[in-house]
Amino acid sequence: MSLLRNHSVIDHTNFLVWQQSQTSSNHQQPPSQTTMLNGFPIKFQLRSLRKVEFYEGDSPEPHASFENTFRKRVSAWLSEEDKALLRDNGDRFCLYHDLGIPETYHCPVLQKIASVVASARGSRMPIVVDLMHTVKRVIKIPTNHDLVFSRNEDEADVDTVLLHSIETYESKPIPAAKSSVRALEKVRFQGGSNSIQECTICMEEFRIGSEVTRMPCSHIYHEKCIFKWLKMSHLCPLCRYPMPQHS
Known part of the structure; x- marks a missing residue:
């Protein structure tokens, strides 16, 4: 669903x-008269x-x-x-x-x-x-938890999963433990038709060969994006995998 x-x-x-x-460019080397x-x-x-x-x-x-x-x-x-x-x-x-x-x-x-x-x-x-x-991108989080489901499971995409994840946040968000964030694995993005092609936090596409940060659940993000996210919530944005909580 x-x-x-x-x-x-x-x-x-x-x-x-x-x-x-001329005033704003007087410090620059002017081009030759012939070129001008x-x-x-x-x-x-x-x-x-x-x-x-x-x-x-x-x-x-x-x-x-x-x-x-x-x-x-x-x-x-x-x-x-x-x-x-x-x-x-x-x-x-x-x-x-x-x-x-x-x-x-x-x-x-x-x-x-x-x-x-x-x-x-x-x-x-x-x-x-x-x-x-x-x-x-503006995402609205329902407050009454009345969820609308689709009969076709194939219609699920990154945006809907992300919305589901955000919807279940705690009223007082619990950040992830700093030590667990620092220990997250760094990998090189290899691409592939079956892999997510963009960071679902900032919406920017991953570049082939660029360094990304991998969660224990295997979902990958830009380092600065997931670090900022985990300062607010200890849950993976996509699957809600729980990281160790900040005490």
Whole structure:
């Protein structure tokens, strides 16, 4: 039997595009005059926020939350050829795929870059593209323990199992013993079609060969995610395996 999911996901991207002023760049080495005539330097600043919040009933404040922010900076050169591609909706401008920017935002961002380029006139100062991609998952924990079950056991997934685990938390969470947390096994993620592909706490996919932390029940997580979790609860988020309790 599996619990019916009770969660929502908010996924959105905000972005700003502007041309850097001479004042903010006067400490940098300017490009050669010949290069300046052929295009623009362009700087991409990508921030990716992953957040999970757990709410009990109608409480306005989360019972627990986990958050990770990843940053990536890439510098590129916007040549005269690339400027022409901008007017073609950037079909061949593949840098955004490399940055992991959602495809629905490719065209709007490229059009904004084209607008900034058009208004640059004779200036060849760098163009800055600042993007913030946010994915937030909100999970609501029932307070009356009236569970809705599915007849098809195959419908169970990571989210429903996680909800089941959180639902049974103690009103006064009991953390795991520090010694047992420190003793958790570190392994390299090998992947495979039958294995969980992401940390169910932060929702980030595991990289092949990256170090992960394995619970005694064999479930794996990012070290900082499971360490933070075990400071609140001694139970495995997925199967509720009990770790030794903090006295």
